[in-house]
Amino acid sequence: MDGNKFDIKNLLLTKINRKLTLLFMIVALVAPALGIYYFYISSVSSFPGTLSVTQAPLLRIVAIMIIILIAVDAGIIGFFVSRSISKPIRELYNATREVEKGNYDVRLDIKTHDEIEELAKAFNRTTAALGILQEERKEIDNAKTEFLSITSHELRSPMTPMKAQLQMLMEEYFGKLKKKQKESLAIIIRNADRLDNIIVDFLEISRIEAARLKFNFxxxxxxxxxxxxxxxxxxxxxxxxxxxxxxxxxxxxxxxxxxxxxxxxxxxxxxxxxxxxxxxxxxxxxxxxxxxxxxxxxxxxxxxxxxxxxxxxxxxxxxxxxxxxxxxxxxxxxxxxxxxxxxxxxxxxxxxxxxxxxxxxxxxxLTPVRKIRPIKILFSQKGVIERKIREEFKTILGPLGNGEFNELKNKNALGKDDLFGYVDSLTGQYILTPERGLDFKNRIEKIFGYEKDVINKKEDTIYNSLGDEVLKRD
Amino acid sequence: MTKTILVVDDEPDVRQSVKMILEVNGYKVITAVDGDDCLKKIIGEKPDLILLDIMMPGTPVGEVVKQIKETKIAFMSVVRISDARKRGLCTQDNIVDFFQKPFNVSDLIDRVEMILNE
Structure with a gap:
């Protein structure tokens, strides 16, 4: 439906609009036409003598005029009636697109007093619920980062006296140590250091995730x-x-x-x-x-x-x-x-x-970024998604897939839109057939968690793409 | 003459550990539990150096150090020196060093010795 947004036909008459207007015109034309035709026939046959030669064509013209007028009226009424149906549907469509983009603040104000209004209200409730979920997800995310930061600080403070005491023991502040005692102490110190390193790293990650990483340019x-x-x-x-x-x-x-x-x-x-x-x-x-x-x-x-x-x-x-x-x-x-x-x-x-x-x-x-944005490191979906995309590249492009994938990754072009553009460029250069391109896109969408756009063509594409491959190999 | 060092930290184990390190190395050590306690102890004891933790309950350390004009101060903290600078600490001339916790014992002693010999 999109893609030809600037099509004038789409702007004035949506598909539903066009269909319903046509329906109205047909119904409005056929019913009165039949009625008037019947009336005309019956009046002609009931009064055969009284109708003069000049009256008959006049009657015919009047009948046709009435039919045309009714048809035009019906067309106009049909247009507005159907538009009152299709307009809110278009609004709903646009609103779902917004939600798809992650804008959960979108609300519909449709007052048609019918099922569409109910649908719009249900849509508003669903969007609100999604918004709350999204909000909760963000809060959990922040809580995770906050938890990481607090626990790391709390874990770090006991390290100070612990390491100080261990070092004093090791440096024989409190008397000479036997060889075995020194060995034992060395193991404790080594592991205390390791623990401290992990805590320091956790702190650093909590800073990165909370966009609190400091840069001194x-x-x-x-x-x-x-x-x-x-x-x-x-x-x-x-x-x-x-x-x-x-x-x-x-x-x-x-x-x-x-x-x-x-x-x-x-x-x-x-x-x-x-x-x-x-x-x-x-x-x-x-x-x-x-x-x-x-x-x-x-x-x-x-x-x-x-x-x-x-x-x-x-x-x-x-x-x-x-x-x-x-x-x-x-x-x-x-x-x-x-x-x-x-x-x-x-x-x-x-x-x-x-x-x-x-x-x-x-x-x-070359230009420093002063406004630091948060980067997800722990429990990030990025790694999982990238791995899956790499698999798809290997499946679709064969041995070339790996290299192509690395190239895109290096360009940081592994977003959904980037990948779609890449697939389009492949089909544009006839490296992939359009069907295979579509299949590729569907697989990418699935990885990103979207429903397939083209559900009923799914089987078609798989057969086609497999057919392709067999043909080429022959 | 034995030099006196005032160790200020809200954590008893840190206080005691630093005290032990310094005493073994021949310093006289007194301790304080927070900023206000620190200001009180300075008057009576006249320490040569204050080892001061940055994050303590009670009066903010920034306020405390403003009232200490003469005595040398070295900060101790789990945060980094860059973070401490961002908070507007470390601006006074009598703040002479910064010990990142957890500190290394021999490093602490070396640097304390250097500060007191200046």
């Missing part, structure tokens, strides 16, 4: 920031004899938050060190693009499978369950990196081949 020599960060990380790399190579463009002085960029880099480099073999190298790069700076950390470690390339940014995700034990860490580092980068409207992704190492990239726009 200042004129920065980024090349220097990167060199300093790398030098700081060299201490950790030395243990595995890994060489850190800095490959940075000449970057002009830019307004960024050097601490946050350094934080992301430290996370990425420490990951790279963890997953590199001994005696290898890690390359750190920064390039100035037109609207952003592209940073990269490349390692030559075990690499990631395509599925894990998305999942690494999920909180608590570890490539293998054993890896947490082997590599330590909270499992929140990359999720926090994503939060920091996306808070600045940047993008973060990983390019990798299993066994060939990986390159983590992130971008920082």
């Amino acid at each position: 200042q004129e920065t020599d980024l090349a220097q920031t990167i060199i300093d960060t790398t030098r700081f990380m060299e201490g950790f790399a030395k243990d595995k004899n890994i060489e850190l190579i800095v490959n940075v463009d000449k970057l002009s002085i830019l307004e960024v938050d050097p601490d946050r960029i350094s934080q992301v880099f430290r996370n990425l480099i420490s990951n790279a060190i963890k997953f590199s073999e001994g005696n290898s190298k890690i390359e750190i790069s920064a390039e100035l693009e037109r609207e952003y700076i592209l940073f990269g950390v490349r390692d030559y470690g075990c690499g990631l499978t395509s599925e894990n390339q998305i999942r690494v940014f999920e909180p608590f995700f570890q490539v293998e369950s054993t890896s947490r034990r082997r590599h330590g860490g909270t499992g929140l580092g990359l999720a926090i990196c994503r939060g920091i980068v996306e808070s600045q409207n940047g993008k973060i992704w990983v390019e990798s081949k299993s066994g060939k190492g990986c390159k983590f990239c992130f971008t920082v726009p």
Whole structure:
């Protein structure tokens, strides 16, 4: 129905309008026409002698005139009557479109004193109920973030005296320790530190989710920031004899938050060190693009499978369950990196081949974003949705799907509208048949939780698309 | 001469832990439970340094530090120094350091020593 919004026919006469007007005209034409015709016949046959030659055609003309007048009247009445039905329906349609977009404040004011008014009232009640649900969802979301923030603070405060006492014991403030006592204490301290790291990460996530992440923008020599960060990380790399190579463009002085960029880099480099073999190298790069700076950390470690390339940014995700034990860490580092980068409207992704190492990239726009928006990290649907979309890409596009998906993801174009545009471009270039394109769109809609637009064509498309494939293979 | 340090924190375990650390290292330590208590203790004891927690019940720390003109102050806090700056703290000249909780014992001692030797 949409798509030709500017069609004049649609603007004046909706489909219902047109149908009903036609119905009125037919009924109004046929009934009086029959009546008048009968009257004409009967009057002619009852008074055959009295009707003169001139009177008969006059009578005929009058009869036709009356029929036409009634038809025009009926048409006009039909138009208005049917419009009184179709107009509120159109309003209802527009209102449902608004609700679809997530605007739950929309209310209908239809006073037709019939079933349509009742429908509109029911619609208003449903929308209000949806609005309340949405409101509740937001509140639960906020409560989650708030809970996270409060508990993290509360968890953190006992850490201060605990760690202080442990360190005093370890440094033999209260007398000499035996070897076994020291070993035991070392384990307690190590785990207290780990617990503290997790709490710190939780706090950071609660800040990101509540849009309370602080950025201190200042004129920065980024090349220097990167060199300093790398030098700081060299201490950790030395243990595995890994060489850190800095490959940075000449970057002009830019307004960024050097601490946050350094934080992301430290996370990425420490990951790279963890997953590199001994005696290898890690390359750190920064390039100035037109609207952003592209940073990269490349390692030559075990690499990631395509599925894990998305999942690494999920909180608590570890490539293998054993890896947490082997590599330590909270499992929140990359999720926090994503939060920091996306808070600045940047993008973060990983390019990798299993066994060939990986390159983590992130971008920082040249203009700092001061109005920070909340980014969902814990219990976010994003990861799940992205995984499903990737599956569909593989199903529909075959081996090409993965690459295409990654490209769209890198462009941050995985929204529903972006994907629809992408499918349209595929059908436009005859890469996909229109039926297959439609099927693709339906699958995407389903992932995003929408009902299918074209329900009765569903079977059709599946048969067609399968038929296509068989034909091509023959 | 033994230097005196005033430790102000609403949490008894933190107070006691800091007191233990400093006493082992040869300082005289007195404690206060909040800002008002801190102001009272300063008058009688004339400490050389105040270790002051930022978040305590009672009078806001911002108000408390305004009344301390002479004595050196070092803040202790679970929040970061950047957050403390945003709250308008850390502006006075006699605020000399900031200890992020949970602190490292040897680091705390080193820095306290440095402040008191200045």
